[in-house]
Amino acid sequence: MTQKTNYFKLGLFVILAFALTAAMLIAFGAGQFFKTEPLAETYFNESVQGLNIGSEVKYKGVKIGAVKSITTPTKVYDIASNYVLVTFSLSEDCYVGQTGKRPEERMKKAVEKGLCVFLSFNGLTGSAYLETDYQKNGPDDLKISWTPENIYVPSRSSNIKQVKDGISQVMQLLGSLDFQEMKKDLSALLKGLNITKVSAQAESLIKELRQTNRDLAKILTSDQVKRILADTGSSVADLKQIVHAAKIPIKQALADINTASGSFKRMATHLEQGYKGKLSDMSGKMDTVLASLEKTSRLLENMIWTNADVIEKTIGNLEDTTENLNQFTRELRNYPGSILMEAPPKAHGQN
Secondary structure, three states, X not given: XXXXXHHHXXXXXXXXXXXXXXXXXXXXXXXXXXXXXXXXXXXXXXXXOOOOOOOEEEEOOEEEEEEEEEEOHHHHHOOOOOOEEEEXXXXXXXXXXXXXOOHXXXXXXXXXXXXXXXXXXXXXXXXXXXXXXXXXXXXXXXOOOOOOOXXXXXXXXXXXXXXXXHHHHHHHHHHHOOHHHHHXXXXXXXXXXXXXXXXXXXXXXXXXXXXXXHHHHHHHOOHHHHHHHHHHHHHHHHHHHHXXXXXXXXXXXXXXXXXXXHHHHHHHXXXXXXXXXXXXXXXXXXXXXXXXXXXXXXXXXXXXXXXXXXXXXXXXXXXXXXXXXXXXXXXXXXXXXXXXXXXXXOOOOOO
């Protein structure tokens, strides 16, 4: 009887422990069992090879959900379509650059702002996941004639598909080229060109250029060119010397003109003070005379600068004439009769 009672207590304890464990699991995990995750769906017009149920959904590398199903719109919506339907869940941490209390609210705002989803791959492993981001070019324009059951996130082609499409276009372009026709045209062009003649002309042109360079070098290094350059430098130096020598007389002449102008002004002032009433008209005329005198002074200065070489030669001629007159005067003083005689008398002791 005691042994049966112990079995009863042991069984009762096991049942109570099992019931208590089940109650705790229900209390703490019921929320997870009955909790519904917000879902979103997208469509691809390309192969989703490498994408599996449970693959991550990311926003710029941050996980925001997971793939729940991969199927076709034909199976779900009973409509003819060659797209691939991918449904994915949104986690509570689904922040895609927008604010809002619920993840579906934030996702809807992001889609309105241009968020789209595309396939991305993990290195060389071949496994794929879904990446979301805002794109400047926007998503692909997929025609959808049905109403999605979940939040619709537009998609765009993956980078691999874009590269594949680009290669296909290039191959199509290459396929459209008529290489046989191009080969014929190239052959005709090569036949039309006289390579031997072109080569001879090019060689002749090179020889002429070399001969021209040698002639030019010979001319530049000739004695005649050197003498021309030396004479040019000497002429420039002489011109500078003449202009420098003419500066002093010109400055003296300008100073004399300024002195005369001052004298005229002072005389006019004295006359005006002495004969203020009579010389009122003369004052205006005197200003006119002074203006004319200043204009004449400027003209004279320009004339002197313009004819500096002539003035220099004239001064030289005057100096020569003065020297000749001095010599003639000395001879006339020593030999007065030289005016009548052809030559001065010989000195004593000379035959």
